[in-house]
Structure formats: structure tokens, C-alpha cells
Amino acid sequence: MNVAGECSSPNDPRYSQPYSVFVFNAGGCGGCEFEVLSLFLHSQQSEGFRCKFVSQPESADLILLFGSLKREAYQVLKAFLLRFNPTCQRLAVGACAIAGTLFKSAGWIAAPCAGTAQGLPHAFDSSWQNPIQEFSPNLYVAGCPPTPEDIWQGLHRLACCSGRLSAEAARGVETNRIEFHSELCLGCGLCQQICPAQAIRLSIAQELAVGEAGSILVEFNQAACLFCSLCEQLCPTGCLKLRGSGTLIRQRPQEFVVRGCLSLVRCLNCQGWMVAMPKDFIKQTLGSLPDQRWLELCPTCRKIASARYLKTAAEGLQHLHQLIQERGC
Amino acid sequence: MSPTSRLPLDPYLPAIGSPLTIEYDLQHGRVSQVRVSLGYAQRGIEHLAKKQNIWQNLILLQRICGICPISHTLCFCQTLESLAKVQIPRRAAYLRTLVAEIERIQSHLLPLICLAAHLNASSSCLRLLFEAREAAAAMLCLLTGKRVNYDVNQIGGVRVDLKKAEVAQTMLSMLGSFDRPLDEARGSLLRHERLKGLGFLSSQAAESSLATGPVARASGLARDLRKEGGGYAAYPELKFQIPTSSRGDVLARYEIRILEIIESIRMIRQILSSLPQGKLSVDPPPLLLPGQAAGSVEAPRGENHYQLTLSAHLQIEQIKITTPTEYNLEALKMMLMDAQPEDVPLIVASADPCYACLER
Ligand code: SF4
Numbered sequence: 132m133n134v135a136g137e138c139s140s141p142n143d144p145r146y147s148q149p150y151s152v153f154v155f156n157a158g159g160c161g162g163c164e165f166e167v168l169s170l171f172l173h174s175q176q177s178e179g180f181r182c183k184f185v186s187q188p189e190s191a192d193l194i195l196l197f198g199s200l201k202r203e204a205y206q207v208l209k210a211f212l213l214r215f216n217p218t219c220q221r222l223a224v225g226a227c228a229i230a231g232t233l234f235k236s237a238g239w240i241a242a243p244c245a246g247t248a249q250g251l252p253h254a255f256d257s258s259w260q261n262p263i264q265e266f267s268p269n270l271y272v273a274g275c276p277p278t279p280e281d282i283w284q285g286l287h288r289l290a291c292c293s294g295r296l297s298a299e300a301a302r303g304v305e306t307n308r309i310e311f312h313s314e315l316c317l318g319c320g321l322c323q324q325i326c327p328a329q330a331i332r333l334s335i336a337q338e339l340a341v342g343e344a345g346s347i348l349v350e351f352n353q354a355a356c357l358f359c360s361l362c363e364q365l366c367p368t369g370c371l372k373l374r375g376s377g378t379l380i381r382q383r384p385q386e387f388v389v390r391g392c393l394s395l396v397r398c399l400n401c402q403g404w405m406v407a408m409p410k411d412f413i414k415q416t417l418g419s420l421p422d423q424r425w426l427e428l429c430p431t432c433r434k435i436a437s438a439r440y441l442k443t444a445a446e447g448l449q450h451l452h453q454l455i456q457e458r459g460c
Numbered sequence: 461m462s463p464t465s466r467l468p469l470d471p472y473l474p475a476i477g478s479p480l481t482i483e484y485d486l487q488h489g490r491v492s493q494v495r496v497s498l499g500y501a502q503r504g505i506e507h508l509a510k511k512q513n514i515w516q517n518l519i520l521l522q523r524i525c526g527i528c529p530i531s532h533t534l535c536f537c538q539t540l541e542s543l544a545k546v547q548i549p550r551r552a553a554y555l556r557t558l559v560a561e562i563e564r565i566q567s568h569l570l571p572l573i574c575l576a577a578h579l580n581a582s583s584s585c586l587r588l589l590f591e592a593r594e595a596a597a598a599m600l601c602l603l604t605g606k607r608v609n610y611d612v613n614q615i616g617g618v619r620v621d622l623k624k625a626e627v628a629q630t631m632l633s634m635l636g637s638f639d640r641p642l643d644e645a646r647g648s649l650l651r652h653e654r655l656k657g658l659g660f661l662s663s664q665a666a667e668s669s670l671a672t673g674p675v676a677r678a679s680g681l682a683r684d685l686r687k688e689g690g691g692y693a694a695y696p697e698l699k700f701q702i703p704t705s706s707r708g709d710v711l712a713r714y715e716i717r718i719l720e721i722i723e724s725i726r727m728i729r730q731i732l733s734s735l736p737q738g739k740l741s742v743d744p745p746p747l748l749l750p751g752q753a754a755g756s757v758e759a760p761r762g763e764n765h766y767q768l769t770l771s772a773h774l775q776i777e778q779i780k781i782t783t784p785t786e787y788n789l790e791a792l793k794m795m796l797m798d799a800q801p802e803d804v805p806l807i808v809a810s811a812d813p814c815y816a817c818l819e820r
């Protein structure tokens with residue numbers, strides 16, 4: 132097991148006893164339960180570090196929470212929290228527990244362990260209030276469900292380092308699952324529209340003063356992402372990739388966000404803001420770049436210009452046929 | 461002391477329990493009344509489904525249950541496909557069936573693991589069963605790229621493909637890894653005298669309580685939607701049997717599950733050796749039509765039934781989902797009647813209730 136930090140030696144005395152894990156199943160779809168159960172096998176196969184499930188909160192070294200926490204379940208969790216040892220570590224597992232994702236908009240999900248109060252990026256939806264402050268996890272493992280390897284590694288980290296991993300060591304194993312190539316993005320917002328988990332947000336990065344260059348911020352919240360690949364399928368330019376490699380373990384939920392910035396330019400004609408055309412993508416699709424001025428017009432002005440340029444509908448059609456014949460498609 | 465005492469099974473059962481509360485009254489040391497209280501894990505899936513579009517619904521409905529995700533999307537897709545009157549390509553039907561059958565294996569192994577844990581089986585037995593489940597998950601991962609919540613279905617076909625012959629070969633060789641765990645389960649777990657005659661459910665009781673899935677089949681009802689009414693997906697073209705038993709006890713329910721796993725393995729072999737060529741999805745994409753439709757599939761735990769109305773804007777206007785655990789709840793209560801309190805967990809586990817699909 133490759134775990135960052137100073138604690139990967141299997142002869143560590145802390146390995147001598149199995150780590151006691153209390154699992155709090157708050158509901159959800161059962162997918163996380165499925166993967167947490169696999170920890171049993173990981174523990175059996177492991178040479179050094181082992182864990183065991185306990186049913187008494189008093190004897191637990193770690194509390195593992197997953198699932199969509201409904202208010203009723205939250206009452207039970209609160210009662211349990213009083214019984215834990217104060218030094219007990221807290222691990223939040225799964226998109227439901229960290230960000231609410233799909234189910235949060237039902238309203239009755241008391242929701243996740245990290246609140247809007249902490250300036251959470253997943254709370255793109257500002258109307259969504261989070262009542263839970265008590266359960267503040269030491270570590271987050273995202274995914275829907277997270278892979279057992281990730282959960283195992285998260286456990287291991289908390290067990291060995293009590294969560295006090297140096298920032299560098301923690302970052303050493305963190306890689307993003309979502310790859311975003313901002314140079315290809317059109318800023319069309321299709322991905323934001325389709326995402327069932329509201330894990331994508333396109334926003335104007337700052338207030339624009341006259342004469343200032345603006346930008347659009349594209350944010351992907353991997354904590355809320357279900358890895359359903361709808362966005363990847365729909366994205367017209369293929370600038371999104373869900374590679375499925377890398378770990379999704381973070382110490383703060385904010386670190387799950389992948390960001391990209393699209394620069395805005397002024398339209399040559401109307402001076403309105405528009406996303407700069409991704410030249411690489413256009414070159415790829417058309418084979419060559421059209422006239423530079425063409426790229427500097429906003430979509431509306433481009434339509435007007437092309438209508439003027441082609442004069443009549445018949446001429447336009449002819450032009451189209453010509454193009455099709457040239458490219459043989 | 462009063463003759464009746466009330467005992468709850470905590471919503472948070474020891475170790476990894478499900479948030480499902482079962483309360484029972486005891487009279488003269490026997491269970492006299494059972495109540496199942498719901499609401500701990502309810503997420504409001506039906507409510508959410510109306511807010512989302514069809515594509516997002518595929519992702520949402522799949523997350524009703526992480527143990528049998530494909531049965532939900534399959535049911536949803538088939539319902540909409542029947543409304544749009546499209547016929548999916550044969551290859552897509554085969555791939556759907558393939559995933560559904562691997563899922564069935566994986567789902568049926570879960571109650572066996574619960575049984576092994578409850579009977580304090582040797583850790584080697586438990587480990588074998590866990591490894592079998594891992595093998596099923598690994599097969600799903602090979603095929604779909606995910607172990608759980610694999611997004612396989614889309615309306616009009618599937619989103620995954622089995623392109624490489626090596627993958628099929630690997631999967632075929634992995635099928636062999638289920639033999640030993642199943643032998644072990646039969647040889648050691650199901651030998652326990654305790655399981656015989658426990659939690660009896662007569663076939664009349666199964667019939668009247670609308671029991672479904674392995675619970676109904678263990679009570680002698682040969683009910684299986686994969687055969688009934690001509691079947692669906694690729695089932696009409698596959699050779700398989702519906703195992704039934706007339707004993708109706710805990711043991712019979714586990715035996716039925718093991719036999720079903722064996723049947724599923726047979727089906728997977730057939731599919732992998734004769735996967736038809738062709739498209740993965742209807743082309744062009746199907747034109748959805750508004751209207752009302754219903755559909756059901758045989759999920760690992762039993763019948764999964766969807767009834768929905770699609771509005772003119774192709775939003776879901778109304779949706780009613782009935783899941784196997786919901787059907788089996790009455791049967792579970794009947795089984796528990798007159799049981800001794802120490803047997804209650806065993807009987808409950810044999811019915812394999814799933815909190816996720818019960819409390820959507
Ligand atoms: S995070 Fe995903 S897999 Fe886990 S309980 Fe929630 S919906 Fe299920």
C-alpha cells in the first residue's frame with residue numbers, strides 16, 4: 132500500500148492492533164456500503180495495517196460516515212457523537228455525505244458534514260443550508276461510491292498520522308479524476324445544464340469594468356460529482372475527461388474543485404463580451420483556421436455578417452454543398 | 461412483568477447495519493407482532509425524478525439502489541422504449557442482460573455473507589465469499605469501468621461495449637472463481653441444522669402476500685419475469701431454468717439463491733460465447749413520445765415495477781416505483797410470526813431486505 136508520509140513502514144507499532152472503525156450508515160443508495168464492506172477483504176489481505184468493525188462507539192478509533200443524512204438519521208448521529216472518544220477520527224465517505232449531490236434538493240436531507248459556513252464550493256446552490264456543524268471530518272474521500280482503495284488509504288492515513296499529515300505529503304497522492312482542458316472549452320454551458328449533481332458551475336469571474344479584460348470561471352466539484360460521464364458525452368469539444376485514475380482523498384472539501392478560466396474578449400463589431408474562440412478546436416474541426424476577423428465576432432454578429440456576406444439563401448445553400456463536396460462528408 | 465415486551469432492532473445495527481428499523485412484540489417468548497418503521501433513509505427519489513430531465517433521471521434512478529443499479533435503469537429504459545415503440549439492437553439487449561446477470565450474482569452473494577457473519581463462520585469461508593463478490597465487482601469494472609453505479613443503459617441501447625476478445629476471455633475465466641465459494645457455502649453454511657424449518661412461508665402465504673423473487677420461489681411459486689410473458693432483453697434467447705423449492709424456510713431461500721447464481725453463470729457463459737454483432741444503440745436516437753406506460757423487470761431481489769407518465773415536454777409528470785423489498789415486506793412479517801427472538805436476525809437476513817430501495 133502506497134501511503135504518503137512517514138508512516139508506511141509495516142513494522143510501525145501502531146499496526147500491532149487492528150484499527151477499530153465504527154460505521155455510520157446514514158442511508159443513500161447502498162453503493163458506499165458495498166465498498167465499505169470490501170474493507171474487510173483489504174484488511175484480511177493486508178500484511179501490516181488492519182481494521183475491524185466495531186458496534187460500540189466507545190471503543191472506536193474512527194467513525195466512518197456515508198450516505199445521505201436525513202434529519203431523523205442526523206438525530207441518531209448526534210446521539211452517537213456524544214458517546215465517542217473525543218480523540219476519535221472522523222472520515223466522510225462518498226458524494227452524498229460530503230456534498231449531498233443528487234439528493235440535497237429534496238430538502239429533507241439534513242445533509243453533509245461540511246457546511247456552507249465553511250465556504251464550501253459544493254454549495255453552488257446558496258439556498259441550501261446545512262445544519263450540521265458538529266461532524267467535522269478530518270478527511271474526505273469522494274466518489275460515488277469511492278473506490279475501496281481510496282477508502283482504505285484514507286483509513287490508513289488517519290490511523291497512522293491521526294490526520295496530521297504534512298501538507299506536502301498529503302498533496303503527494305492527490306490527483307484529480309476530472310481533467311479539464313480550458314483551451315478547448317467554448318463556455319457553452321451544456322455540461323452545467325446536464326449535470327445531475329450540480330457539480331459544474333460557470334460564472335463570471337469578476338465584475339467587469341469598462342475596458343477591462345474579463346473571464347469566465349469554470350468549476351468542477353469532484354466532491355459532488357457522480358462520475359456519470361454525461362458531461363463528457365455531451366461536451367462538443369471534448370475538453371472534459373473523466374480518466375478514472377488518481378485518488379480522491381482530501382483534507383478540506385474545497386480542494387476537490389477543479390478550476391479553469393476562459394478569457395473573454397470584445398466582439399469586433401458590437402463590443403459585447405464573448406468567450407475567445409478555442410482556435411485549436413476550430414482548426415481541428417475545420418482543418419484550417421478561417422479569417423482572423425471571423426473569430427473575433429460574437430455569434431450574433433457572425434450570423435449577421437454571414438447573412439450579408441452570402442447575400443441570398445440560395446447562395447448560402449450552394450456554398451454549403453460546395454463545402455460538403457470538398458470535405459467529402 | 462407484562463406478557464408483551466417490545467423490542468426494536470436498532471436502525472443502526474451492529475457493524476455495518478442497514479438503517480431499517482424492525483420492531484417486534486414478544487408474547488410468551490415468541491414474536492407476536494412485527495412493525496417496520498420507515499423514513500430513516502428516505503430520499504424522495506420520486507419527487508426528485510419529476511424535477512429532472514430524462515437523462516438526469518437515468519443517473520438518479522440508478523442511485524435508488526447501489527446493489528442492483530441496472531435493474532432500475534433497465535426498467536426505466538424499457539418503460540420509455542415501450543412508450544416510444546423502439547426495438548433496441550440485439551447486441552444492446554445482450555449487453556444489458558450480461559450486466560444484469562453479473563449484478564444478480566453479486567447481489568445474491570450479499571445475504572450469504574450476512575449469513576456467514578451471523579453464524580460465526582470461519583474467517584476462511586467469509587473470505588471466500590467476499591472474494592467471490594470482489595470477482596463479480598471486478599467483472600463489472602472490466603465491462604463498465606465502475607464497480608458500483610455503473611452507467612450502462614441509455615434510452616435505446618447501452619453506453620458500454622465489450623470490444624476486446626481478451627476482456628470476454630478474462631471474464632469467462634473469472635466465472636470459475638465462483639465455484640469454490642459456492643461449494644463452501646453449501647458445504648459448511650447450509651449444513652447448520654438451525655436453518656431448517658426456520659421462518660416458514662407457505663406457498664399460499666407467499667401468494668397472498670405478493671411475495672416476489674427468491675422469497676416467492678423458495679415457497680414454491682415459479683415466478684420470474686425473465687420467463688413470464690415472454691421475458692425481456694435477451695432472456696427469450698437464452699437457456700436457463702427457474703429453480704424453485706417447496707420447503708419455504710430460511711434454508712430454501714439460501715439454496716434458491718445459490719442455484720440462481722449457478723443459472724446466472726450459465727447465462728453469462730452463453731452471452732459471452734454468442735454476443736451478436738451490431739449497433740449499441742438505436743440510430744438515430746429514439747424519439748420519445750408523451751404518454752403513460754408501465755414496465756417491470758426481475759431485479760435480483762424480485763419484481764421491480766415502474767409506472768410513469770411523460771408530459772408533452774418529455775418531463776416525468778408522475779412516477780410510481782414499486783421495489784421488490786416493498787413487495788416482500790408482508791411476507792417478511794408472516795415469516796417472523798411465532799419466531800424466537802434469537803432467530804429474528806437470521807429470518808430477516810434470509811428475506812434480504814434492502815433499505816435503499818425500500819426507502820427511496
Ligand atoms: S455517494 Fe453515491 S454510492 Fe454513496 S450512498 Fe451516495 S449515491 Fe450511493
Ligand code: SF4
Nearest residue numbers: 326356357359360362
Ligand atoms: S460526471 Fe459530469 S455530469 Fe456527471 S456528475 Fe460529474 S460533473 Fe456532473
Ligand code: SF4
Nearest residue numbers: 316317319320322366
Ligand atoms: S466543458 Fe464542454 S460542455 Fe462545458 S462549457 Fe466547455 S465546451 Fe461546453
